[in-house]
Amino acid sequence: MDDRAKRIRTNRPGGKADTVKVDLTAVVVALSDNEPCVLTIGQTDTLPSGPLALEHRSLQSGLRAWVEEQTGHPLGYIEQLYTFADRDRAGTELEQRVISISYLALTRKEHAAAPSRSCWQSWYDYFPWEDHRAGTPPMVSDVLRPRLIEWADGADDGATRLERRRRAAIAFGFDERPWNEDLALKRYELLYEAALVEEAMRGSVLPPPVRGKSMVADHRRILATGIARLRSKIKYRPVVFELMPPAFTLLQLQRTVEALAGRLIHKSNFRRLIEQHELVEETGDTATETGGRPAKLYRFRHAVLEEGEVAGAKLPLARG
Amino acid sequence: MDDRAKRIRTNRPGGKADTVKVDLTAVVVALSDNEPCVLTIGQTDTLPSGPLALEHRSLQSGLRAWVEEQTGHPLGYIEQLYTFADRDRAGTELEQRVISISYLALTRKEHAAAPSRSCWQSWYDYFPWEDHRAGTPPMVSDVLRPRLIEWADGADDGATRLERRRRAAIAFGFDERPWNEDLALKRYELLYEAALVEEAMRGSVLPPPVRGKSMVADHRRILATGIARLRSKIKYRPVVFELMPPAFTLLQLQRTVEALAGRLIHKSNFRRLIEQHELVEETGDTATETGGRPAKLYRFRHAVLEEGEVAGAKLPLARG
DNA sequence: TGCGCTTATATTCTCATTGAGTATAATCGG
DNA sequence: CCGATTATACTCAATGAGAATATAAGCGCA
Incomplete structure (x- = not known):
């Protein structure tokens, strides 16, 4: 059976098996x-x-x-x-x-x-519009929104104009829509399509219209893919702990998730969720770093990795 | 900047750029x-x-x-x-x-x-253990469980034995654990590792110990990847509609999701969810197919595809 | 006609989860 | 010992999920 199938798959016209x-x-x-x-x-x-x-x-x-x-x-x-x-x-x-x-x-x-x-x-540095921890960055409404509207209105027919406006509004949270941190890749691709990032205008003499460092070849797109993947993955799998030291406080953990997601998290709800799912266990020590009451130190319970797909470990990312 | 980077990435010892x-x-x-x-x-x-x-x-x-x-x-x-x-x-x-x-x-x-x-x-036909619509298939407890336990106990040290048992229990829902349909790929890989599927024992004269058709090369693994992806994706993105005819009843839609997930869904909750998220709209017609009250026909609201990542469109898959 | 069968649609009732706010505890520097 | 700072605990309302029940609308047939 193996042989017959192999013949079928390779002996075909047009099938120049080019190498890459x-x-x-x-x-x-x-x-x-x-x-x-x-x-x-x-x-x-x-x-x-x-x-x-x-x-x-x-x-x-x-x-x-x-x-x-x-x-x-x-x-x-x-x-x-x-x-x-x-x-x-x-x-x-x-x-x-x-x-x-x-x-x-x-x-x-x-x-x-x-x-x-x-x-x-x-x-x-590469995606300055992605960090909403201190609120929506001014550049989103000051620069991206007008440029994207300009791009949308540059379309030939009215249907495309509407479509472009809608896509931009969804991706960037215009018109009272909520900001969705998971759409990092879509946002970059949209800016690329609108020729607002340097990569889309290589060879041009014009300066890149939108702030944010560019990368070699398509590396910024790959980075955007990674960010989007990571942002959505931390919501259902405990991968954050790969980034944490062996012992950490709950606030450190929260700040890490916030850094990745680019937005703030409600404190008590975050702690409740972490404890509910028994993702961590106390080390017994406390951290005496900054001023204030010392925080308990925790370590990741590696056992949870083997407890199946940690159902519903949704992180409570705060709303607008 | 483009050129400098390109040099850095290609002029390196050991970097025989082999073709594939x-x-x-x-x-x-x-x-x-x-x-x-x-x-x-x-x-x-x-x-x-x-x-x-x-x-x-x-x-x-x-x-x-x-x-x-x-x-x-x-x-x-x-x-x-x-x-x-x-x-x-x-x-x-x-x-x-x-x-x-x-x-x-x-x-x-x-x-x-x-x-x-x-x-x-x-x-x-390729994954008979994946269809739980009529309850857990007998082969899971009659064949897979004993064979997997046998495999686990064949490990050298006790730690590995426990580890294997746990992995099997999680993947297949042994020992009162819930069945998780999304783990289709893990299940196949586990059976492969335990040499219980034909692909793992190519060249052997023994018959495959577990029922289920095999495929050419690694195609069954690729299929398992696809099933797992689809099963998890239908829970947060409205991709089911790609499989539906232009007009359909809510029950047809439910049966489709059930077929993909390999498990039953609670009827009223399913309908509530579909309507809540406004995934469909009535066509105005009704279906008169089987006996019983005629069902309204619906069509997919393609607009929702542009309404962002359809947050929380989790399908209500029934528990045990 | 009307009764039973079948399927569709609507309603209700918990209980768990989530978002959000408030209160209390412990440490430090004066 | 006071106030600033951070940690931890508790409460509350709103929402959503799971499950069960009730009503509606067709069909076939006595």
């Missing part, structure tokens, strides 16, 4: 002082990445090897993000197709031995 | 008479698939081309599933690595013009 190069790209996330950071190579706004080679046993091991070689940082938790294969990806080289398999990795900065050529960058 | 072949594989799902079906090629237990070729503009278009050529079935909604690159995937051919990019597609059987070489197979 595979690029492995990593979005490595860690927290630094309540800022969500991504690992880049030096100051180049480039994510760690490299070609898949024969010596790599698997995609994951290839990725780990590249990240470790380029940044000196060993990886723990990783998860596949997406496989991109835009033909116009690397610009002009059309003779050889390159597909890019991206991964999300969660670690802690301390795990890095030497700073070496690596560099931690707050991801809000 | 890319295989595109589709899990095409449709409903037939309240059975969730997957599109296969003839009777070969093979998913539609083919190599990515230069003439394909993108991964998606390549996939569409292959599926249409092999089955005559045009695709509507598709979504990327996962990229596999097991070195031992295709068996023995180690000189050329093959990675497999898989997609999930949702359609309706009627869309196919001619039956041609395609064939719709109930996915429960």
